[in-house]
Amino acid sequence: MGDFSAVLFSEWTKVRTVRSTWITLLVAFVVTVGLGAVISAVTNSQWNSMSDRDRLTFDATSTSFSGIYLGQLAVIVFAVLVVGNEYSSGMIRATLAAVPQRITLLLAKTVVVLVLVLPVALVTCFVTFFLGQALLGDHGTSIGSTHVLRAVVGAALYMTFIALLSLGVGFMLRKPVLSLGLLMPFFFLISPILSNVPKVKTVAHYFPDIAGTQMARVVGDNSVPYGPTAGLFICLAWVAACLVGGYALLKRRDA
Amino acid sequence: MIEVHQLTKRYGSTLAVDGLSFQVPRGVVTGFLGPNGAGKSTTMRMMLDLDRPTSGSVTIDGRAYHQLHQPLKHIGALLEAKAVHPGRTAYNHLLWLARSNRIPAGRVDEVLGLVGLREVAKRKSGGFSLGMGQRLGIAAALLGDPKILMFDEPVNGLDPEGILWVRNLMKSLAQEGRTVFVSSHLMSEMALTADHLVVIGQGRLLANLSMNDFIDQNSHGFVRVRTPQPEALLDALAMARISTRPLAEGGFEVIDGNPAQIGDLARDHGISLHELSPQRASLEEAFMQMTADSVEYRTGDIHPSADGTAPPPPEDAGVARTGAADSGGWGAQWNRTSGKRRKES
Ligand SMILES: Nc1ncnc2c1ncn2[C@@H]1O[C@H](COP(=O)(O)OP(=O)(O)O)[C@@H](O)[C@H]1O
Ligand SMILES: [Mg+2]
Numbered sequence: 001m002g003d004f005s006a007v008l009f010s011e012w013t014k015v016r017t018v019r020s021t022w023i024t025l026l027v028a029f030v031v032t033v034g035l036g037a038v039i040s041a042v043t044n045s046q047w048n049s050m051s052d053r054d055r056l057t058f059d060a061t062s063t064s065f066s067g068i069y070l071g072q073l074a075v076i077v078f079a080v081l082v083v084g085n086e087y088s089s090g091m092i093r094a095t096l097a098a099v100p101q102r103i104t105l106l107l108a109k110t111v112v113v114l115v116l117v118l119p120v121a122l123v124t125c126f127v128t129f130f131l132g133q134a135l136l137g138d139h140g141t142s143i144g145s146t147h148v149l150r151a152v153v154g155a156a157l158y159m160t161f162i163a164l165l166s167l168g169v170g171f172m173l174r175k176p177v178l179s180l181g182l183l184m185p186f187f188f189l190i191s192p193i194l195s196n197v198p199k200v201k202t203v204a205h206y207f208p209d210i211a212g213t214q215m216a217r218v219v220g221d222n223s224v225p226y227g228p229t230a231g232l233f234i235c236l237a238w239v240a241a242c243l244v245g246g247y248a249l250l251k252r253r254d255a
Numbered sequence: 256m257i258e259v260h261q262l263t264k265r266y267g268s269t270l271a272v273d274g275l276s277f278q279v280p281r282g283v284v285t286g287f288l289g290p291n292g293a294g295k296s297t298t299m300r301m302m303l304d305l306d307r308p309t310s311g312s313v314t315i316d317g318r319a320y321h322q323l324h325q326p327l328k329h330i331g332a333l334l335e336a337k338a339v340h341p342g343r344t345a346y347n348h349l350l351w352l353a354r355s356n357r358i359p360a361g362r363v364d365e366v367l368g369l370v371g372l373r374e375v376a377k378r379k380s381g382g383f384s385l386g387m388g389q390r391l392g393i394a395a396a397l398l399g400d401p402k403i404l405m406f407d408e409p410v411n412g413l414d415p416e417g418i419l420w421v422r423n424l425m426k427s428l429a430q431e432g433r434t435v436f437v438s439s440h441l442m443s444e445m446a447l448t449a450d451h452l453v454v455i456g457q458g459r460l461l462a463n464l465s466m467n468d469f470i471d472q473n474s475h476g477f478v479r480v481r482t483p484q485p486e487a488l489l490d491a492l493a494m495a496r497i498s499t500r501p502l503a504e505g506g507f508e509v510i511d512g513n514p515a516q517i518g519d520l521a522r523d524h525g526i527s528l529h530e531l532s533p534q535r536a537s538l539e540e541a542f543m544q545m546t547a548d549s550v551e552y553r554t555g556d557i558h559p560s561a562d563g564t565a566p567p568p569p570e571d572a573g574v575a576r577t578g579a580a581d582s583g584g585w586g587a588q589w590n591r592t593s594g595k596r597r598k599e600s
Contacts, residue, residue, distance in 0.1 A: 006356065010355035014343075017344070018342050019342055095355075096303075096305055097303045098355040100304045100320055255306065
C-alpha cells in the first residue's frame, strides 16, 4: 500500500504550504462564530415577539450554531481545493508519479483533512457555543445541561464530515469549479428548500446537512423522523459514499 | 531499463499510441522523436502509470511503475504540463515531493542549487518564467537521484541559454551513467543530444536505431569543392567516374564523394583547391519525410493492406532496422508521394 506515513507527511506539507488552507479555515471560524453571535443576540432581543410554539421548541444550542449554515461553505472550499488545486494546476501528475498507489494518496488526503478540520471545528463550535449562550442572556443554556455537550461536539463532527464529503466530491469531479458549483448551491439553497417541500422532504430529510443538523440539536426536531445518533450514521454514510466514489474514479481514470 | 511492450492507448476515437514496442538502452541519451500529436507524451504518461494503457505494458527494471518502492528514486520525470501549484514556493514544492519518497530535506537545497534556482527558492512558483518553471521541473526530476530520467519536450519555449543548459545537462547525466529518455518534435535538437533514437509517427514505431545509423542511412553526404580550374577538375572527376553537380554560387558538389580521394585526384592533376568540405543533407528533412509518410499513410487509408500499395509498418525494432537496411534507408522504405504533413500545433 505504499509508505503511508511518508505520504501523509507529504500531504500535510502540501496543505500547510498554501495560503488558501489558512484563509478558508479562518473564514469558516469567523463566519460561524460571527453569524451565530448575531443570530443569538437578535433572538434574545426579539424574544418577546416570538410565538409560544417557537418558544416551546426553542433550542438555545442549535440557535447559536446558526452560522454553520454559511460557515460550512468555507469548509467546503477548503476541502475541494485540497484535491481540486492539483487538477487545475496539473500537479496531480507529479503527485501520482511520486505516489502511484492511488488508495494511499486518497487515504492520506482524507487523514490530513480530518486532522486539520476536526480541531478547527471543535474550537469553532465551542467558541460559537459560549459566545452564543452569552448573547442569548437569560434564554441561553449551559454546557453541563442535558445533551448540550453532545450537541456541541455533534456540530463540530458535522463540519468535519462536510469537509470529508467535499473531498470525495473533489476527487470525483476534479475541477474545483465543478465541485464548488455542485456543493455550494446544494448546501446553501437546494437542500434547505427541498427539505421544506411537502413529499420531497421525506427524501430530503436524509440529505447530509439535515442529518448533520440533528447531531447539533438538544431539543429534537419533530419534523425529522430520526434523532442525533441516526443523524451521525447518515452523515457517515454520505462521507463513505463520496470517498468510495472518489476512489473508484481516481483508480480508474487517467491522471 | 525501460521496456515498452505492445503499448496501445485509445482516447475515444483517437488512437494515440498503437502497438508500440521498444526498449530504452541504459546509460545513454535516447531521443524520442515524433511530430506533434505522434503520441510521445501519452507514451510517457503510460510509462509513469498516469494513463492506463488500453493494452500492452511498460516495465522498469522488470517491474510496473506502481510496483516501484519510492519511485522518485528510480525514475525522475519532467512532464510537458506545468505541474506546480502557483501559490506554493519552489522550495515547498520540492519539499512535499521529497517527503513522499523519504528523500532527505537537504536534497531539496542541493537540487535547487543544481538548477540555479537557489535565489528564488522562497518565491511562489506562479511568478516564475517559463525557463524557471522548466528548471523547477528538472529539479523535481533530479530530486531522488534516479538512475533513469525522462524529459518531455524539455527545451520547448526556452531561450537559447536555457536550451544550451538543458542539452549539456542531459549529456552530463548520461555521462554519469544514467539513462536519459527525452522527447522532442525537432530532429535538429535530437541530433545534438541523443545517442539513440526512437522515432514514432501517429502512435507507431517508425525507427529504433542509434544516432550514427540514422545519420548514415538518412543523410546523403557530398563534398563541396571550389577551384580556380573547374574544367580540369571536372574532367579528372569524370574520368574517375565520380558524379558532380554545379552549385548556384559557384563551385560544385561531389555526390557521395570522399574528400581524401578528391584531394589526391586534384594534386595528381596539379589542380589547386580553394575549398574541400564534406557536407550532409539535413536530418530534419529526412525525419520530416519519414513522419510525413506515416501521417499520410495513417490518415489517408485506414486499411492499407487491402489495396496492397502501402508497406506494412514495422512490427518492432529489429524488423524496422532490417527493413531499412534492405531497402537502402528510411527514405526508401517509407517513400510515398510527397506527404501532406500534419500541421504542427
Ligand atoms: N487526454 C486525452 N484525451 C483525448 N485525446 C488525447 C489525450 N491526450 C492525447 N490525446 C491525443 O492523442 C494524440 C497523441 O497526443 P500526445 O501524446 O500529446 O502527442 P505528442 O506528445 O507526441 O505531441 C493526439 O492526437 C492527441 O490529441
Ligand atoms: Mg507532447
